[in-house]
Amino acid sequence: MYRTRVYxxxxxxxxxxxxxxxxxxxxxxxxxxxxxxxISLPEWEKQGIxxxxxxxxxxxxxxxxxxxxxxxxxxxxxxxxxxxxxxxAISRNGKAITRGETLMVCVDSTGxxxxxxxxxxxxxxxxxxxSATTT
Amino acid sequence: MYRTRVYxxxxxxxxxxxxxxxxxxxxxxxxxxxxxxxISLPEWEKQGIxxxxxxxxxxxxxxxxxxxxxxxxxxxxxxxxxxxxxxxAISRNGKAITRGETLMVCVDSTGxxxxxxxxxxxxxxxxxxxSATTT
Amino acid sequence: MYRTRVYxxxxxxxxxxxxxxxxxxxxxxxxxxxxxxxISLPEWEKQGIxxxxxxxxxxxxxxxxxxxxxxxxxxxxxxxxxxxxxxxAISRNGKAITRGETLMVCVDSTGxxxxxxxxxxxxxxxxxxxSATTT
Amino acid sequence: MYRTRVYxxxxxxxxxxxxxxxxxxxxxxxxxxxxxxxISLPEWEKQGIxxxxxxxxxxxxxxxxxxxxxxxxxxxxxxxxxxxxxxxAISRNGKAITRGETLMVCVDSTGxxxxxxxxxxxxxxxxxxxSATTT
Numbered sequence: 001m002y003r004t005r006v007y008x009x010x011x012x013x014x015x016x017x018x019x020x021x022x023x024x025x026x027x028x029x030x031x032x033x034x035x036x037x038x039i040s041l042p043e044w045e046k047q048g049i050x051x052x053x054x055x056x057x058x059x060x061x062x063x064x065x066x067x068x069x070x071x072x073x074x075x076x077x078x079x080x081x082x083x084x085x086x087x088x089a090i091s092r093n094g095k096a097i098t099r100g101e102t103l104m105v106c107v108d109s110t111g112x113x114x115x116x117x118x119x120x121x122x123x124x125x126x127x128x129x130x131s132a133t134t135t
Numbered sequence: 136m137y138r139t140r141v142y143x144x145x146x147x148x149x150x151x152x153x154x155x156x157x158x159x160x161x162x163x164x165x166x167x168x169x170x171x172x173x174i175s176l177p178e179w180e181k182q183g184i185x186x187x188x189x190x191x192x193x194x195x196x197x198x199x200x201x202x203x204x205x206x207x208x209x210x211x212x213x214x215x216x217x218x219x220x221x222x223x224a225i226s227r228n229g230k231a232i233t234r235g236e237t238l239m240v241c242v243d244s245t246g247x248x249x250x251x252x253x254x255x256x257x258x259x260x261x262x263x264x265x266s267a268t269t270t
Numbered sequence: 271m272y273r274t275r276v277y278x279x280x281x282x283x284x285x286x287x288x289x290x291x292x293x294x295x296x297x298x299x300x301x302x303x304x305x306x307x308x309i310s311l312p313e314w315e316k317q318g319i320x321x322x323x324x325x326x327x328x329x330x331x332x333x334x335x336x337x338x339x340x341x342x343x344x345x346x347x348x349x350x351x352x353x354x355x356x357x358x359a360i361s362r363n364g365k366a367i368t369r370g371e372t373l374m375v376c377v378d379s380t381g382x383x384x385x386x387x388x389x390x391x392x393x394x395x396x397x398x399x400x401s402a403t404t405t
Numbered sequence: 406m407y408r409t410r411v412y413x414x415x416x417x418x419x420x421x422x423x424x425x426x427x428x429x430x431x432x433x434x435x436x437x438x439x440x441x442x443x444i445s446l447p448e449w450e451k452q453g454i455x456x457x458x459x460x461x462x463x464x465x466x467x468x469x470x471x472x473x474x475x476x477x478x479x480x481x482x483x484x485x486x487x488x489x490x491x492x493x494a495i496s497r498n499g500k501a502i503t504r505g506e507t508l509m510v511c512v513d514s515t516g517x518x519x520x521x522x523x524x525x526x527x528x529x530x531x532x533x534x535x536s537a538t539t540t
Contacts, residue, residue, distance in 0.1 A: 007301055009294045009425065011418035013471045018414055019188040020162070023155035024279045031277060042337025053154040058191040063246065066418045067312025111198065142436060144290065144429045146283035148336045153279055159414045166412060177472025201283045202447025289458040290432070293425035323424040326463040333516065381468065 001036075002029045002072045006064050016063040022098045023056060026088045029072035030102065033086075037123050048109050049117060054083065055103040062097035064090075070097075079124045082106050082113045087129075136171075137164045137207045141199050151198040157233045158191060161223045164207035165237065168221075172258050183244050184252060189218065190238040197232035199225075205232075214259045217241050217248045222264075271306075272299045272342045276334050286333040292368045293326060296358045299342035300372065303356075307393050318379050319387060324353065325373035332367035334360075340367075349394045352376050352383045357399075406441075407434045407477045411469050421468040427503045428461060431493045434477035435507065438491075442528050453514050454522060459488065460508040467502035469495075475502075484529045487511050487518045492534075 004025070012018040031041060041051060064070055071091045078085040083105045090098040106116045116124070139160070147153040166176060176186060199205055206226045213220040218240045225233040241251045251259070274295070282288040301311060311321060334340055341361045348355040353375045360368040376386045386394070409430070417423040436446060446456060469475055476496045483490040488510045495503040511521045521529070 005298075005301065007294075007297055008417040008419065009297055009423055012413040013416035013418070013420045014185065014187070014413065015418045015420075019191065020155050020158035020414065023158065024277075027155070027277055027279055028275075031275065040337070045336070050149065052149070052195075054195055056154065056191070056193040056195075058193075060187075060189055060191075066315070067310070140433075140436065142429075142432055143282040143284065144288055144432055147278040148281035148283070148285045149278065150283045150285075155279065159412075162412055162414055163410075166410065175472070180471070201450070202445070284455065284457070289461065290425050290428035293428065297425070320419065322419070322465075324465055326424065326461070326465075328461040328463075330457075330459055330461075 002032045004028070004070055004072070006066055006068045006070060008066060010064075011066055016065055019058070019060060022058060022060070022090060022100065025070070025072050025090055025098075026056075026074075026086075026100055026102060029074045029088050029090075030086050030104075033074040037127050039120060039123055044117075044120065047117075049114075049120065050107050050109065050111075052105050052107055052111075053102050054105045056100065058098065058100040060098055062092075062095075064092060064097055068092055075129055076124050076127050077129045079121065079128050081115045081121075084116075084124050137167045139163070139205055139207070141201050141203045141205060143201060145199075146201055151200055154193070154195060157193060157195070157225060157235065160205070160207050160225055160233075161191075161209070161221075161235055161237060164209045164223050164225075165221050165239075168209040172262050174255060174258055179252075179255065182252075184249075184255065185242050185244065185246075187240050187242055187246075188237050189240045191235065193233065193235040195233055197227075197230075199227060199232055203227055210264055211259050211262050212264045214256065214263050216250045216256075219251075219259050272302045274298070274340055274342070276336050276338045276340060278336060280334075281336055286335055289328070289330060292328060292330070292360060292370065295340070295342050295360055295368075296326075296344070296356075296370055296372060299344045299358050299360075300356050300374075303344040307397050309390060309393055314387075314390065317387075319384075319390065320377050320379065320381075322375050322377055322381075323372050324375045326370065328368065328370040330368055332362075332365075334362060334367055338362055345399055346394050346397050347399045349391065349398050351385045351391075354386075354394050407437045409433070409475055409477070411471055411473045411475060413471060415469075416471055421470055424463070424465060427463060427465070427495060427505065430475070430477050430495055430503075431461075431479075431491075431505055431507060434479045434493050434495075435491050435509075438479040442532050444525060444528055449522075449525065452522075454519075454525065455512050455514065455516075457510050457512050457516075458507050459510045461505065463503065463505040465503055467497075467500075469497060469502055473497055480534055481529050481532050482534045484526065484533050486520045486526075489521075489529050 010021045088100045089096045145156045223235045224231045280291045358370045359366045415426045493505045494501045
């Protein structure tokens with residue numbers, strides 16, 4: 001869960017949050033979600049384990065305006081050997097205004113996909129949503 | 136067609152273009168593509184016609200680094216009454232490193248979806264890709 | 271006071287926070303500082319009172335890296351009739367890594383400088399630093 | 406000289422270019438200015454020579470809106486052993502709307518200030534503005 005205001009820097013001349021900036025909010029959401037389940041991405045990087053975004057989808061359901069308080073939440077699905085999917089929602093007053101999905105791949109320092117370390121993967125699996133919600 | 140370098144502002148600590156910044160490159164690409172077929176988005180806004188992004192998909196195929204020259208190109212498919220799809224590719228030396236799609240909706244100044252003006256839609260239809268490539 | 275992590279989106283290929291992004295952190299800092307003294311910028315906008323940045327200075331003292339926790343703080347000086355200065359510092363573990371100043375001007379909806387509303391100005395004056403520190 | 410449009414991504418809910426985004430335009434301007442005098446920053450990085458921004462000042466004289474064409478230009482002053490100053494102006498139809506200055510420092514890969522390589526410095530000196538304009 002990541003809470004933030006909408007600042008001027010997030011908006012565009014249409015008066016609402018610029019569409020690409022929702023992806024930045026997704027990053028803040030997944031960073032803090034993973035931290036909450038014991039996965040510190042910066043710490044893993046020090047050990048040569050990097051998580052890259054490979055695919056993204058974004059669905060804009062409603063608009064968000066300057067000063068509004070937003071809440072971003074993430075969850076995990078489809079944990080494989082070298083990749084996993086994260087689902088994100090950004091809400092205002094409990095109602096989703098944006099949804100999205102990111103496919104994350106585990107790579108080494110040269111960018112080559114590698115199996116996720118056991119401890120990393122175990123933590124993801126423990127939080128994985130039931131198959132019913134991931135299909 | 137929109138050509139640009141990769142500047143520091145486009146990159147992240149991973150040494151490559153930050154994933155969300157590809158969407159900003161998509162915007163520059165579609166703006167100039169549409170301008171090239173006689174559709175100036177800022178001019179249409181003055182007449183109360185706004186184009187919003189409703190859905191986005193993004194596929195990261197390869198990385199781009201500081202100083203590299205990139206080329207973004209866009210095309211049109213699925214022109215409906217109030218919306219159309221744009222397909223984007225970002226290439227380096229003629230090879231795609233990122234692909235994506237944006238669903239664009241035509242709205243009035245209150246944000247309500249409306250039929251595209253005749254002249255606007257006609258220009259889109261003239262550039263629409265053949266059905267073979269859009270399925 | 272505004273606390274945040276350094277996310278990938280804040281960094282550049284040099285591995286540190288991209289210089290222009292400190293100004294974004296300044297905005298978050300002044301927004302929350304002003305809110306804390308009873309000035310909600312979005313609420314004032316609804317009444318036709320806008321605060322624009324007119325001048326900025328930025329001093330980069332040290333670097334900040336991915337995952338680090340930063341703290342931004344702001345203060346007020348030189349409150350005049352239509353403008354005021356804000357001083358910002360971004361610290362890591364209590365040590366400033368960036369300092370800056372923004373000259374803020376009060377304008378109406380047409381962008382014309384106007385006298386600050388009495389209540390707005392009174393709140394700024396109450397927090398203004400002593401002359402000793404503002405020279 | 407760097408020419409660009411104002412895109413949605415550059416603007417904020419005030420309908421104009423977000424103040425911090427002028428610094429991003431400065432970067433594009435200095436990158437291309439330096440390239441034009443034979444200094445490719447990415448190439449120098451491959452040799453372990455990095456140019457960091459140390460101080461910035463920014464003066465907002467007028468606003469820029471969506472779709473407008475802007476022109477950024479840079480010049481050099483105060484070339485010292487390990488640092489130099491760049492002056493930037495962003496214009497619309499030949500009239501400056503933003504001015505700024507960046508102090509650039511030459512560092513090695515560890516971030517330590519170092520003397521600029523001879524060839525690098527010689528090219529800067531050849532373009533340095535006369536003392537009359539730099540004071």
